[in-house]
């Protein structure tokens with residue numbers, strides 16, 4: 001009687017120990033994984049010169065069917081356009097004399113209520129563009145030698161000042177601003193524009209290209225330049241979709257549509273530098289797409305990331321905290337080539353990035369598009385892009 005009782009007891013203890021160990025292993029792996037992915041993804045790739053950061057579990061084997069690495073990657077088919085994405089466009093041209101900013105030297109904040117005001121939908125006699133653009137070709141040979149902006153214009157004769165374009169024979173379904181944070185990379189810009197303009201035209205998009213620069217000596221603030229590009233582009237035209245685009249990434253497939261689906265989309269999924277694989281699961285850098293509403297709801301990017309690193313991981317947190325999920329097209333379509341370069345002196349690694357990421361949650365609603373302060377030095381409507389030069393006062397931005 002007592003031995004039987006003891007056996008049951010021992011079995012119970014064994015069972016509990018077993019369960020505890022399994023749970024513990026799972027928790028440790030999960031924590032370690034998110035730590036690797038969140039804090040060391042990009043770091044490791046650049047510092048150790050490796051192309052992929054794949055977390056291997058500390059305990060146990062990596063499951064073959066669903067590794068934690070691939071878990072948060074949602075892949076959707078390349079073409080999903082719904083009625084929600086129909087935005088009849090306005091045929092009027094931009095009137096550059098209305099947007100001469102050089103007469104407003106003070107640091108300005110955008111008027112959020114103006115950004116959120118809805119444009120009335122206008123009637124147009126042209127038909128809507130087809131849901132699936134008929135002239136897409138799929139995988140492309142990329143041009144990787146810089147040519148002059150004059151030649152780019154010659155190759156894309158339908159461009160309007162400021163690098164604007166809209167389809168001639170139909171009303172575009174998407175009004176898209178391409179925002180390119182920029183400093184001193186003129187040949188990269190030439191290569192990108194030479195590749196990008198024909199693709200966007202084939203995709204039948206009503207678009208404009210905004211290259212946002214900041215004056216020296218302030219450290220580069222990529223995130224803030226993207227916020228500024230968003231605010232300034234909306235002053236120029238009724239854009240509904242924003243693509244935030246690194247200057248050194250060249251799309252390799254024109255079925256990678258430059259439009260905004262229902263969820264924020266990470267577009268540069270497969271980059272040659274990273275062997276065409278997603279470097280780490282929570283990555284949101286490179287090229288990404290958000291609608292105007294999504295961007296305003298998450299309050300844009302944080303303004304506090306001066307120097308290299310962290311701003312995209314912060315953005316990933318912002319997106320998830322507001323209930324969105326990041327989606328991605330398949331690696332066959334969302335492919336990019338990265339132009340080789342070395343890191344600039346004016347863009348040093350930001351030593352505060354981890355601290356900022358960790359405290360991002362508390363700042364989200366007060367640090368972003370609603371606290372943006374900058375000075376526009378000039379806006380130039382150049383033949384193949386709009387150039388926006390700004391000055392950022394780091395002291396003022398960090399003081400809040």
Ligand SMILES: *[C@@H]1O[C@H](CO)[C@@H](O)[C@H](O)[C@H]1NC(C)=O
Pocket residue numbers: 049
């Ligand atoms: C990084 O890797 C590339 C390709 O594998 C190699 O050509 C290059 O020399 C490496 N750089 C360093 C600093 O190790």
Ligand SMILES: *[C@@H]1O[C@H](CO)[C@@H](O)[C@H](O)[C@H]1NC(C)=O
Pocket residue numbers: 064065066067069070277278
């Ligand atoms: C995870 O992603 C990598 C890179 O795309 C792929 O090679 C691998 O098969 C994926 N694993 C699973 C389990 O889906």
Ligand SMILES: *[C@@H]1O[C@H](CO)[C@@H](O)[C@H](O)[C@H]1NC(C)=O
Pocket residue numbers: 095096097098
């Ligand atoms: C542009 O705007 C200015 C000032 O509002 C106006 O005087 C001018 O006629 C406009 N030009 C065109 C082409 O509409």
Ligand SMILES: *[C@@H]1O[C@H](CO)[C@@H](O)[C@H](O)[C@H]1NC(C)=O
Pocket residue numbers: 096097100101102103
């Ligand atoms: C813009 O403003 C500057 C300074 O106020 C002036 O010199 C320039 O002529 C203006 N440009 C246009 C197109 O109005």
Ligand SMILES: *[C@@H]1O[C@H](CO)[C@@H](O)[C@H](O)[C@H]1NC(C)=O
Pocket residue numbers: 111112113114
């Ligand atoms: C912002 O725009 C709204 C609508 O035009 C206006 O009523 C409000 O006064 C503006 N606010 C500021 C601070 O300019």
Ligand SMILES: *[C@@H]1O[C@H](CO)[C@@H](O)[C@H](O)[C@H]1NC(C)=O
Pocket residue numbers: 123124
């Ligand atoms: C647009 O205008 C045309 C002609 O003025 C009219 O026939 C058509 O019904 C209008 N369409 C819409 C959606 O209002």
Ligand SMILES: *[C@@H]1O[C@H](CO)[C@@H](O)[C@H](O)[C@H]1NC(C)=O
Pocket residue numbers: 090091092236237238
């Ligand atoms: C749309 O066109 C009308 C004139 O056709 C013009 O008054 C208005 O400013 C334009 N709006 C935008 C956002 O371009």
Ligand SMILES: *[C@@H]1O[C@H](CO)[C@@H](O)[C@H](O)[C@H]1NC(C)=O
Pocket residue numbers: 393394395396
């Ligand atoms: C930046 O702002 C601070 C605080 O407002 C001010 O003291 C400083 O002079 C400004 N710097 C520049 C370069 O304008």
